[in-house]
Amino acid sequence: MEEIRRAVLKIGPTNAPVLLQGETGTGKEVVARAIHAVATEGPFVAIDCSTVGTLLESELFGHTKGAFTGAVAQKTGLLEAADGGTAFLDEIGELPLDLQAKLLRVLQEKEVRPLGAVSPRRTNFRVIAATNRDLASEVARGAFRRDLYYRLNVVKMRLPPLRDRAEDIPELVSHFLRLYGSGQVLSPSVVQALATYDWPGNVRELENCIQRMCAMASGPVLDVPDLPSALAGWTAASSPPPAASPVPVAAPVLAGPGGGMEDAARARVLPLEQMERRAIVEALEFTGGDRGRAANLLGIGRTTLYRKLKRYGIEI
Numbered sequence: 649m650e651e652i653r654r655a656v657l658k659i660g661p662t663n664a665p666v667l668l669q670g671e672t673g674t675g676k677e678v679v680a681r682a683i684h685a686v687a688t689e690g691p692f693v694a695i696d697c698s699t700v701g702t703l704l705e706s707e708l709f710g711h712t713k714g715a716f717t718g719a720v721a722q723k724t725g726l727l728e729a730a731d732g733g734t735a736f737l738d739e740i741g742e743l744p745l746d747l748q749a750k751l752l753r754v755l756q757e758k759e760v761r762p763l764g765a766v767s768p769r770r771t772n773f774r775v776i777a778a779t780n781r782d783l784a785s786e787v788a789r790g791a792f793r794r795d796l797y798y799r800l801n802v803v804k805m806r807l808p809p810l811r812d813r814a815e816d817i818p819e820l821v822s823h824f825l826r827l828y829g830s831g832q833v834l835s836p837s838v839v840q841a842l843a844t845y846d847w848p849g850n851v852r853e854l855e856n857c858i859q860r861m862c863a864m865a866s867g868p869v870l871d872v873p874d875l876p877s878a879l880a881g882w883t884a885a886s887s888p889p890p891a892a893s894p895v896p897v898a899a900p901v902l903a904g905p906g907g908g909m910e911d912a913a914r915a916r917v918l919p920l921e922q923m924e925r926r927a928i929v930e931a932l933e934f935t936g937g938d939r940g941r942a943a944n945l946l947g948i949g950r951t952t953l954y955r956k957l958k959r960y961g962i963e964i
Contacts, residue, residue, distance in 0.1 A: 677694065677778065731772060811846045834870050
């Protein structure tokens with residue numbers, strides 16, 4: 649997340665086209681809006697390129713009255729509406745080849761011709777495209793225009809799936825608890841489950857999970873029964889590693905003002921960094937100092953483990 653933040657701050661002030669690649673739910677639109685917010689004052693217009701048929705062409709380029717059956721009034725296209733701002737082309741890999749050619753012309757000439765119009769209209773916007781496909785492979789098999797690919801692929805940012813960046817989970821959980829909760833904290837069992845689940849739906853699935861738990865909770869501590877059914881079932885089916893006590897990777901910090909039930913919860917749940925440090929120390933002790941095996945037990949990469957060892961001053 650820190651690497652992405654640094655990239656956003658560096659890319660934002662430029663007007664370079666950006667191509668965001670990543671699985672569904674990794675936060676591509678969030679990153680696109682962050683890039684836009686750094687320096688662009690105009691509108692941010694999100695365009696879903698998976699819309700099909702004539703409807704998509706009309707949405708992109710607009711139309712004049714009577715351009716086709718049902719066109720009872722003039723419509724401004726989304727590309728024209730993005731003038732002076734950012735056009736976010738979501739799921740660009742779904743765009744049909746004929747519309748890819750028309751989009752390329754808009755990007756090259758900085759003008760758009762609505763359906764049924766005789767003359768084009770000037771428009772100037774920054775383009776940020778997003779896809780969950782490998783566009784280079786799509787180009788190789790003829791499903792995506794090579795010239796459009798190179799026009800969009802000026803700055804490429806890959807957003808890794810959540811399973812490949814488990815170290816980001818505590819910060820994300822803390823953020824969503826602040827957003828949707830009212831002072832709730834997580835039990836060690838829930839922390840363990842969130843840290844080891846593979847999150848096929850990525851950040852979006854994690855957000856939905858925390859939102860549901862906060863909405864359905866009956867107390868200040870969110871425990872395994874509060875988990876969504878899919879995650880609870882996965883947790884029950886998983887065999888925890890043998891240990892004298894639960895070894896959570898991390899836990900989010902407490903949110904909200906202190907006192908009352910929150911003090912009781914604080915006594916049951918350790919702060920984020922303390923729990924993470926303890927998990928690393930116990931993993932290293934269990935493996936006799938073998939950092940590779942410890943990283944595997946913790947579900948993180950070896951590089952990530954080395955970074956955390958340095959951060960916490962652990963010298964085992």
